[in-house]
Amino acid sequence: MRTITLKQEMYLWAKQVKTAGHSIGFVPTMGFLHEGHLALVEEAKRDNDYVIMSIFVNPLQFGQGEDYTTYPRDEKRDKKLAEEAGVDILFMPSVDDMYKHKKSIKLMVTEKTDKLCGATRPGHFDGVVTVLTKLFHLTTPNRAYFGLKDVQQFAIVTALVEEFDFPVEIVPVDTVREPSGLAISSRNVKLTREDKQKAPALFNSLLLGKKLIIEGETDANVIIKTVRHYLDQQLGENVEVDYVEILTFPYLEDLSEVNGKVVIAVAVRFFTARLIDNIIVD
Numbered sequence: 001m002r003t004i005t006l007k008q009e010m011y012l013w014a015k016q017v018k019t020a021g022h023s024i025g026f027v028p029t030m031g032f033l034h035e036g037h038l039a040l041v042e043e044a045k046r047d048n049d050y051v052i053m054s055i056f057v058n059p060l061q062f063g064q065g066e067d068y069t070t071y072p073r074d075e076k077r078d079k080k081l082a083e084e085a086g087v088d089i090l091f092m093p094s095v096d097d098m099y100k101h102k103k104s105i106k107l108m109v110t111e112k113t114d115k116l117c118g119a120t121r122p123g124h125f126d127g128v129v130t131v132l133t134k135l136f137h138l139t140t141p142n143r144a145y146f147g148l149k150d151v152q153q154f155a156i157v158t159a160l161v162e163e164f165d166f167p168v169e170i171v172p173v174d175t176v177r178e179p180s181g182l183a184i185s186s187r188n189v190k191l192t193r194e195d196k197q198k199a200p201a202l203f204n205s206l207l208l209g210k211k212l213i214i215e216g217e218t219d220a221n222v223i224i225k226t227v228r229h230y231l232d233q234q235l236g237e238n239v240e241v242d243y244v245e246i247l248t249f250p251y252l253e254d255l256s257e258v259n260g261k262v263v264i265a266v267a268v269r270f271f272t273a274r275l276i277d278n279i280i281v282d
């Protein structure tokens with residue numbers, strides 16, 4: 001595995017590989033790698049000749065008071081895991097190199113942001129599409145891999161490449177879970193022991209929602225209320241449920257009656273970390 005830190009060097013490597021007729025799979029991450037990231041690498045290796053992984057904690061996608069400075073980082077461990085997973089190029093640019101130009105253009109996501117995480121994280125997805133636009137240009141991938149745990153990010157990145165004609169296929173990858181059902185996330189390490197024990201309630205609440213749909217419940221409000229009630233009961237007073245929503249998948253449109261493919265999504269604010277999860281039900 002080769003580590004590249006300079007944008008220019010990254011671009012030249014990708015250009016050479018593409019000119020030689022090889023394909024590139026790209027796995028963008030913010031590091032602190034876990035099984036979820038490694039599952040993305042596994043898919044990317046299956047479909048492409050070379051795999052680039054980026055590790056970049058992108059300041060633009062963190063709002064004021066969010067956890068940019070305390071976001072977990074472990075460069076040494078990440079390098080080892082990436083190498084063992086078979087990553088060919090680990091791209092680790094600095095903030096200064098990525099954002100060295102004075103900004104005169106702003107990318108802004110105008111749809112799909114008034115719901116789920118977008119509703120409470122203003123500007124977050126603007127930061128995500130900005131960094132991905134740059135990373136796609138620098139790595140020129142044939143395919144880029146995104147976990148479905150962040151279903152809103154997947155929907156917005158799909159819209160980005162469709163609307164701006166990026167020649168890259170966005171490949172969704174299923175959420176990886178611990179045996180308890182808890183979705184694997186870099187932020188799980190921030191949970192206290194007590195909250196870690198409570199956290200599987202997120203997935204259990206989603207399974208409850210799915211069960212209601214399978215049993216024939218079509219009223220989205222009834223499902224939302226039942227899931228929220230379950231979460232409130234299981235998590236207790238010190239944990240705040242940010243949202244429980246049901247939307248169409250993959251377009252994330254509002255619905256009152258469940259029909260076709262839908263996603264049930266939840267976000268919960270523990271004292272030390274905010275966790276999200278979702279389930280897609282057809």
Ligand code: PAF
Pocket residue numbers: 028029030056058061128131132150153
């Ligand atoms: O999902 C993430 O880790 C980030 O949002 C991404 C896609 C790497 C962009 O910074």
